[in-house]
């Protein structure tokens with residue numbers, strides 16, 4: 001479904017990604033693991049069109065997308081749920097959600113998609129008139145995810161959804177992500193919460209200093225010495 005091939009991405013003269021390659025299949029949960037500053041967000045932004053690679057390619061459903069705009073890429077079915085949630089704090093829950101359905105492809109089905117998001121997150125329906133800034137961290141993450149789903153994506157890229165949330169809330173977020181997979185949506189999940197992430201992911205990549213240093217099935221990686229030492233503290 002998605003193929004990133006030999007991608008180099010720069011900030012000005014500073015290279016942040018080095019020959020990164022990866023694949024995501026339909027309805028797969030693929031994790032991207034790595035320390036702060038490893039280049040995880042840079043890779044996501046390179047896929048979603050916020051950044052463009054200096055070399056290499058990104059292909060989605062057979063089409064080159066690495067020179068397309070963010071908007072064109074959302075239209076094709078990739079939704080990026082950003083690090084830090086990026087809500088509009090002084091807009092209501094409902095208005096924030098509707099911002100995710102501005103594209104031509106889904107604008108007409110806005111109400112239907114909103115109903116589906118409310119089914120997935122009943123708490124957001126109850127809070128639909130409330131300003132986003134008055135929500136708890138977990139609820140804000142749900143709004144960010146709901147907004148991403150308003151565009152009916154085939155692939156959801158989710159950047160550190162568990163960041164700053166209490167353990168019980170994290171569990172709920174991870175359950176919801178598994179539910180998305182059950183609906184046939186592929187997930188590219190970026191996390192520092194390695195144990196829980198590998199428990200729900202099918203496969204994972206480990207990024208270090210802008211390079212993929214390890215990849216494999218999640219079960220296999222949970223047994224891997226490097227993962228156990230560097231990321232699980234075992």
Ligand SMILES: Nc1ncnc2c1ncn2[C@@H]1O[C@H](COP(=O)(O)OP(=O)(O)O)[C@@H](O)[C@H]1O
Pocket residue numbers: 011014016034035036037038039040041042043
């Ligand atoms: N806007 C930017 N300008 C310059 N350098 C950046 C910018 N954003 C990130 N970087 C650098 O790129 C590297 C990777 O950052 P990032 O992708 O945010 O890592 P991660 O998401 O894994 O924490 C870091 O060294 C970071 O300092």
Ligand SMILES: [Mg+2]
Pocket residue numbers: 040041042083159
């Ligand atoms: Mg990041």
